[in-house]
Amino acid sequence: MALLKNLIPHNSALSLIDNSTSLRQALQIHAHLLTSGAFTHDPSSFNSFLSSLALSSSPPLLSYSHSLLFTSPPQPPSLITVNSLIRAHSSGPSPNLCFSLYRHLLSLSFSPNHYTFTFLLRAAASCGGLLGPAIHGALARFGCDTDRHVQSSLIHMYSSVGLVSHARVIFSDIIDPDLVTITSMLTALAESGDVDSAWEMFDEMPERDTVSWNAMIAGYVHLGRSKDGLDLFGDMLNQGAKVNESTMVSVLTACAHLGALDQGTWVHAYIQKNRLKLNVTLGTSLIDMYSKCGSIERAMKVFWSMKEKNVFTWNSAINGLATNGAAEECLKLFELMERQGVIPDGVTFVGLLQGCCVAGFVQKGREIFSLMKDRYRIEPLHEHYGCMIDLYGRAGKLDEAVQFIHSMPIEPNVSAWRTLLHSCKMYNNVELGEYAMKEITNIEVNNDGAHVLLSNIYADNRIWKGVSSVRERMKEKGLRKEPGCSVIEVHGVVHEFFVRDKSHPRYREIKLMLGEVDRRLRLAGYRANTKEVLFDIEEEDKEDVLSWHSEKLAIAFGLVVLEEGVEIRIVKNLRVCWDCHHWTKFVSKTFDRKIVKKLYRTSKEQNLPLSSIHQRTFNIDALKEIHDSLHSKAYFRKLLVNSLI
DNA sequence: ATAGGGTTAG
Incomplete structure (x- = not known):
């Protein structure tokens, strides 16, 4: 045993710790370090041990490390050690633990530094809470507000709690903003909906890197300007910027929104050709793109080929099957998901309910709804209630749909009533349609879609007076039908x-x-x-x-x-x-x-x-070419050149 | 023995 101890110096014992280490193994390593006298021989090794556990990105090890901080350690923890723990929590499952660690840090009479505050700001951003401004105050007191890392974290934090104006103030105080701070401001603007200001900023940037391109593309895509996002991606390739996995995720999202299967397929080929890593996020985006473009077969092929899957991945596949009318398969896939121990969330159930809805599986839909509430303890949201109303409505069970709305524990929203109105359209129910319309106007006076639906119900039933009165009302309110x-x-x-x-x-x-x-x-x-x-x-x-x-x-x-x-x-x-x-x-x-x-x-x-x-006409010959010879940036460039003609 | 900006589902 003594020999073994000598064979494993404590620094190699520490390097054994990674995210695949079980708690049991961690305990063994801890025991080894204790009995070998490593901590007494080199007191700082206790700090290294805590940091290694915290940075392993394994929640149980992080908790263990956290708890060891409060046992009587052989040596008081260093600032770096506590910082490491704060950092680990800031991107872990319970970011709010950062704040109690911060108090602990103060109670140990440490002065927090820039590192501490960047982590705390990240935690505040992900908690979405009100602590951000308080941290801002604290970091100013400790003189950390001129640090670049802190500044960009501040911008990020204010943006994520919806205070762009504050982000702007921070940014304007930065004397010589660099690539990172500009990108962070650009993102804040885009996320606030002001993508045009974001563009201005992007356009004027003295230099751009992959992240800034990605931020701008994602900004467009998030705002629904997918076509602009794709165009910008073209520019990115044109200018020879390095593309990475995140770029592709946004581009695929754009393709999904536009139903652009050819471009999506091209992106898939590009990923393979350029050996980009098909990580969980990227794989999930591919599944989503294919299924939104109507190619559920290819979506499922990607799904089955993925080794690592998370709840997003499963949800995309379940949703894809549901919206492509494969309700049976969708329900089967859910069973498999449960068997594999993946915990479904609210989105999973939206997919399942939609599947039942389009297939007309009323009873199954009811069961799924109960399963969600009783077994998984997921509180239904408006989306789920909407699916149920649609489920009954499409099946012609209008009475049940109304009853269901009346039994809702939350106030039905416009789309709940609109779903009912839509069923009234399908089943020619004027009276109920008028009732739904009344409820809609109680909540939102100007709903163009609802007016059009009601008018169509009247028209179907040849009630011309109704048609003209709705039209009158729309005119008065200045409502116009959204252009198709x-x-x-x-x-x-x-x-x-x-x-x-x-x-x-x-x-x-x-x-x-x-x-x-x-x-x-x-x-x-x-x-x-x-x-x-x-x-x-x-x-x-x-x-x-x-x-x-x-x-x-x-x-x-x-x-x-x-x-x-x-x-x-x-x-x-x-x-x-x-x-x-x-x-x-x-x-x-x-x-x-x-x-x-x-x-x-x-x-x-x-x-x-x-x-x-x-009105842009690229001149590509056929889809197969995309697979065969066009896996290069040069190809995309060619498309763009052609597009200018 | 620790930093900042960009990526997925309804």
């Missing part, structure tokens, strides 16, 4: 069409194609259904109103430019009207095309067009 917008990606380029949009450079061909479609559909027995048109008619010229809907323009464009047999994928911001749905089915059959439509809309994007620029 559809995007289609063709050979890696996103094209955007608004309702009644004539601005596309190939509009003539589109119009001709619409005529051709019209002719062939008539032969096939299609008759336009005008009952949902009424809303648009007053601003309309005599031309065929229905053919102006944005998805028809987009599909016609797809027919013009896409090779035969290539599927047409459309992403739309508003509900697809009955006629368009019907029309699409006919086109799909008559032209023998697979057509996939997705509804995509986030609250952030509500009043924004899906992008600001369209």
